[in-house]
Amino acid sequence: MIKIKPVSPPEGKRYPISERIYLVEIFKGMGLTLKHLVRNLVTYPTKNRTVVTIQYPDETREYSPRFRGRHRLKKNPDGSLRCVACKLCAENCPSHCIFIEPAAYPDPSMGNYPKRYEINITRCIFCGFCVEACPKGAIEMTEVSEMAGSTRAVFDKDFLLADGEEPAR
Amino acid sequence: MWIDYLVWTVQNLLFPVVVPVVLLTGVILAVWIERRGAGFIQDRVGPNRVTLFGFRNAGLMQPIADALKLLVKEEFIPEKADRFLFFLAPTLSMIPALLTFMVIPFGDVLVLGKYRIPLQVADLNVGLLFIFAISSLGVYGIVLGGWSADNKYSILGGLRSSAQMISYEISMGLAIIGILIVFESVRLNDIVRMQGDLLFGFLPRWGIVVQPLGFLLFFVAALAETNRIPFDLPEAEAEIVAGYHLEYSSFKFSMFFMAEYVNMMVASGFIVSLFLGGWQIPWLPTEALVAHVGPILTAVLQVAAFAVKLWFIMWVFVWVRWTLPRFRYDQLMGLGWRVMLPLALANIFVTSVVPFVLGVY
């Protein structure tokens, strides 16, 4: 428990002498830091560490299942694209980062499909509106948050379909 | 005889080279202790990722990586800087730091047959005064660095540091007088040797035992002299950005940085020699050790004892830094002149009078 002490002495009074000479309080403070140090050092090699650091590439924070990370396009069980190139997602995107070039299937009963489906990920704000807008449930967001790259990536259809696996180019 | 030359070489050529090198290498350990210690005190881990040949080595290589990074960084010199002084300042803060350590003994005189090798670079009979004379030069580096950079924050840092150094040097000098009265010597090795005596037959006659107030005053003054928190007003990131080394970059910055840590080591060595028995291993005087384990092993053990004590004080510096906040400037001056100075004077008075009252003389 953290005990909170008032920062100024009661009205019309001075601090007790033990606090005015500071030394006692300094040693108390040093005792506190030492306590933290020893506790953290002792528990460091064990399972229940008291240090709060998440050592990133080795450990990652647990994300909620609703985390909005990198997009992925979903497929039907038969392997065809779910997306019908209705452009609702592009229309809803506040940062206009989705580009869709529709094309028609040879069989007219099958409707349209996106010939190109590109998300300019450097502009995306990960709001998830595209997911909400989609009438087909064709786009969803994964828990992947690691998207750093040395080029300005535009995620194309193949990439989004491959569930984030970088396709061999 | 060739062995004469060998002894001469060790004493006059090897020590003056090895000791600074060891000190500069010690900076690595000091930075490591500082950063990892800070990490664990603040419930973090601290830098632990730099590898050497694929081994993590608990981040011990981080300072080397930092030093290399600083070496290859762009060197920036402000347009209106006084270039000569700007170049001179880092050197001026580094050299006194290295020089002061030269008179600190890290072991008793090593007696090998007819040869007597003092385990210190220069066995000056005015060792204590030498340290005071040289270490006050270190402030020039800071003041000139702050002044020559043509930056308002730098000059504030430089001014603060000069005022602070002067104020605390007085308390520091006066705190030492008690030690001088007790041990009646300014030769550091004599002071250390006398701390091997036993008080009441069981208590080592260390400076901290006979001069507890002197130790406290000296320790606080040493914190102030080395610009450590809670006295790091010349740097004070929050107020004057980085103070005197604000405009420095690349290697010159790392010189200032290393000088700070070398200064810490010198201050620790000084505190250890004066108050914590220097190279003395408690209850084991040199003669007894030599009789049992021989002169070489004795020297090794004593150097080890010195190193352990020195690094303990270094750790206390770090520990204090990550516990206490920084002073306000008027509080700093108030502490220096209104608290430390009277206490130091009182300490001298008591130290001089008590032996008479007790009839020791």
Ligand code: SF4
């Ligand atoms: S998450 Fe938001 S910004 Fe990103 S593509 Fe979807 S709608 Fe556009």
Ligand code: SF4
């Ligand atoms: S992803 Fe959904 S909203 Fe976007 S074009 Fe395809 S079907 Fe329409």
